[in-house]
Amino acid sequence: MSTETANHESHVHRDDEGAKIGMWLFLFTELLLFGGLFILYMAYRYQYSQEFHLAAKELDITMGTINTMILLTSSLTMVLSIVALRKGNKLYSMLYLIITKVFALGFLVIKYFEWSAKIHHGIYPGSEHLADMSNGQVIFYGLYYTMTGLHGLHIIIGMVILAFMLNFISRDKVTPDNYVKLENGGLYWHLVDLIWIFLFPLFYLLH
Amino acid sequence: MATQGVDTNYTSFLDYQGKHKGIFAWILSTDHKRVGILYLISMLGFFAVGMTLGFLMRFEMLSTGRTIMEPQTYNAVFTLHGIIMIFLFIVPGIPAAFGNFFLPIHIGAEDVSFPRLNLASWWLYTIGGLFTIVSLFLSGGPIDTGWTFYVPYSLRTTTEVIFPLLGAFILGFSSILTGINFVTTVHRLRAKGMKFFRMPLFVWSLYSTAWIQIIATPVIGITIILVVIEQYFGVGLFDPAKGGDPILFQHLFWIYSHPAVYIMILPAMGVVSEIIPTFARKHIFGYKAIVFSSLSIAFVGYLVWGHHMFTSGMSDTSRWIFSFFTYIVAIPSAVKVFNWVATMYKGSIKMSAPFAFVMAFIILFSIGGLTGLVLGSLSTDVHLHDTYFVVGHFHYVMFGGTAFIFFAAIHYWFPKMFGKMYNEKTALWSIGIMFVGFNMLYFTMFILGYLGMPRRYYDYLPQFETLHQVATVGSWVLIAGILLMAYNLIKAFRSGEKAPANPWGGLTLEWTMPSPPPLLNFLEEPVVTHGPYDYELLEEEGDEHGNS
Amino acid sequence: MNNEKLQHSEDHSPGYGMNVLIWMSLLGLTALTVAIAGIDLGNYTLFVAMVIAAIKSILVINVFMHIKFDDLIFKVFLLVTLTILAVVFILTAFDVFYR
Amino acid sequence: MLSGATNYAESVDSTMILIVAISLFFLIGITVTMIYFVFRYSRKRNPKATQIHGHVGLEIAWIVIPLALVMVMFYYSYTSYKNIRETANESLIVDVKGRMWQWDYTYPNGKKSDTLYIPVDKVTRLEMRSEDVNHSFYIPAFRLKEDVIASRNTYLILTPKVKGVFDVACAEYCGLNHSYMYSTLKVVGQDWFDRWYESENTGLAQAPEQEVTNEEKTEQKANQFAQNLRDHKNFNLLKKHTCITCHSTDGSVFTGPSFKGLFDGDTEIYDDEGNTRIIEIDRDYILNSIIDPNKEIAVGFKKYMMPTHKGRISDEELNAITDMFMELIQK
Ligand code: HEA
């Protein structure tokens, strides 16, 4: 571990358990961040339940389901990457990581098509088409765009983290007996998955 | 700087020359002590700005109509005053400055768990502060929404709100990093023998605070993001014209901001629990009761945010529920106050500056807290909400509570941090003057509020003029006290006497090391065999002025 | 520092098989929730969907995120956080549902 | 002290007294005990401390006793507040509109007003809505306030027991003129109220009919006055002090009354009690309107809209302005 500034003869302790505690605490903050949005969802769904159902008809269940499956599978490959590394199989570990990233990309591509289809239909914040709809529908799409958008942002951040992990493994900075970084990256990735597990039924399965 | 203290063959963290020179040796240092001092200095800077704005506000209130500024200026001034005081001074406050410095020492560690994150948090703090300052000079002009950023006004105003909002977001991030660091440090880096119930109460209070920082701060984060998104894209989530509900904004805002008031006060309570035993030479009364009251404040704090919204138009059911819980949350604070006073019983008390601050604190915080009870009551709050009564309440708890203890902490740890002593007598005088000015300034506000003077008012009805003038004069007295204190400390920093390792006879671990502390804190790895307040052991050993 | 804790608790962590099993259940549950969404359950639609989502997340948290195999302290932390999250939801609901 | 105007206000005050009394008891108790300890157990008097670690009984006592006391506080405040929220048999419903920075009242028969008139001893319900940002309808004498928001109606229930004139303030920050968003609440007798309610009159009750003997002639005179004013050499002083941003010269109504209305040399004003009278415009009146503008307010306009110009305008300028008006009025 390079400590460019802590160059005094500080004894750098390796504390995997501590690193994991730190990561979990960070995940809690993410949980609460999305929690705020889910509170809004709860309130508005109660207030506008008819309009929500109406608006949700525009969303494509098939796309949503495929994306869910993709994300769940990417979570699996993420775990497998850790298992492989722990078993000493550096190559497989990297391979699984790459597959995870490919899935993540796939998720984003599908998301992109979904969004652009909506936007093509004139449904986007501030559009005239939306302005003609009822308040409840405007709010539904407002929530849809912010929540899936923020989730998408997290996918992108996750991909960046995974890229670092890939690099670390290849440079032997993450090794079969020092892989807490990879584990923490994995935890982050699962969190992104967890959020989606809730977003999916709340937006797509409203029929 | 020459070496000081009893032990001369060590490098103090102040003298240490690392890879970087000059200012970089500080702003790139991951040493928790240096980060703590960076925080301390930057916070004092912002605090001085905030106080100057407070002074200007009081000056404007000297007479009806215009005194020195236009309405728009006034609105910007109280907003900036609030933002600076809350987000840049009192929330990072004691944890970031004294927590960073003393938490690792108190538990016998060399540093925090994630030193680089710690430095990053200071950088984020600085950047967040800059965002806020920069916004003053952007085209829209300084933000005028009040520190609460209530929608829809914050969506409609033409002033620059994005930058201060992003600033607050970044500051939130900084606060979260501090929280994560502290929780992990407490769990992982305690020295041998430092059992949980041997930790000083200051550490316990920081630990509870850290949890609030972690859990509550993200909620303000998302709230801010939503307002920014609303400004740019108009998604409508908070815009009544599009079906959004402004009350939901208030919910999200206060879900953070009420627990945040405990982020402000808990560390101060921790410092009080250190200072009283030290100067009374006596074991703290009810150690575990204080520990659990800290933890329970951290939890119960989430149940009461709605007491800021009694008149907001939320449902009547939730009004009484929140009022009920507000009363519950007062109990742990009461427990602490009683335990502190009980600690003084049969002590051997030395009235020095930190202790005098604590006495002022107990009175002022009690007044602030008890007026909190008036506000927690449904029927009275409906009358007093958004009047000067509330302004009085929160200045009592934040200024009389936290800021006074911030000053106390400076005086308590000044010899340790900088290795110099200040003039005790001058310090006591400044405390006296501040106490008088403080009450003149803020007690008047309770009366004003009860008479129906709303807050955030540029101008007021003639019948309020006399009371406003009393308050303004009070602010001048207060200023005199603060300036005297600042002068005394600056003089001590320049040319104070050398401080011994343990000037007060305290028992926590920082007093076992020379002043200022060595680079890696402990010259040898500490082993803890007794609690932080076991003064009976000290007496048995017959050890008086505790040279270690 | 507690050196014994520095090592990983390797023996507990699940291998390939267990993880694949979990993954299959997750896919199954996804299919289930989509299928149920087609049926009109009236007021229970949301409830059922949320229960399934909760089961899925329990699987992910316990196995993929190996909370189940970690120290007790992680479980306590998670429980505290989730409790606070629940409290915040419930108290907001008292406003929204009782207006 | 601010006296209460409703039974509810009195119940609020007694709750307040209860809480303050309990609080004072604790505050004084704590302060006195602390100061006593500091003296009695000072290091001089008591060089050696007695080590006491705690006492379970005491801990329980000071959890349970405060808990009981705060529950008492909660009970009183809750019951008194509950009464005021229950929709009793209201005899009048008034729509209240809040907007930057003004309150408007609409009555069931469509009558509009900018002063809130309600009958004494009757239950009035205010249905409130904002047109823009949040405001808060605050009647200090009634100890009541409720935010006024744009997304849905909020309400207040008023049951005044005395007649009188009360201030209504805006207690939710709403921008530039937040502190000037005052309005007036007038509690009047039922008879009086009925007469007002049925009349065409929107402003103040006993406002006499405008004397319009010869409308055209008056109008001409007024226009001439306005023209003379604009042409006057000292008119630029009114520009310099930005008077004309609030006071038009062509009769249109902005924040303050139009200068045009001064042509006939008299004006109708009201005082704090809400009484109106017609006065002749003289030098003193003009001077006062600039130096102490909130003492006498023209009918139809609100108090505290204009800041004093004392100290912001030189004596020469003041004289010049006054001379100008007097000269023009005489013409
Ligand atoms: C340091 C910060 C801090 C602290 C610690 C507190 C503590 C408390 N606050 Fe305060 N509060 C603020 C900061 C703080 N507050 C701020 C900033 C605002 C305004 C925000 C804004 O609108 O801008 C505010 C506003 C505020 C309101 C909303 C007012 C309104 O806008 O209408 C309410 C209402 O219930 C309230 C209540 C309380 C209560 C019950 C406590 C309790 O925790 C107090 C507990 C303490 C005691 C009770 C005293 C000590 C005990 C004794 C002396 C023993 C005797 C005790 C008993 C008999 C119980 N506060």
Ligand code: HEA
């Ligand atoms: C910690 C928090 C804190 C502190 C310490 C203060 C300090 C002061 N505040 Fe406060 N205030 C707030 C937090 C705080 N404030 C908040 C959150 C609000 C709400 C904002 C909103 O409504 O949005 C508020 C609002 C507020 C108002 C209400 C505005 C309104 O509603 O219209 C007023 C009015 O008088 C006021 C006055 C003051 C004064 C006179 C001081 C004085 O204490 C200042 C006096 C002292 C000085 C002027 C010192 C000068 C000395 C120096 C500059 C050198 C010091 C140097 C060193 C220490 C090194 N403040």
Ligand code: CUA
């Ligand atoms: Cu309207 Cu303040």
Ligand SMILES: [Cu+2]
């Ligand atoms: Cu609060």
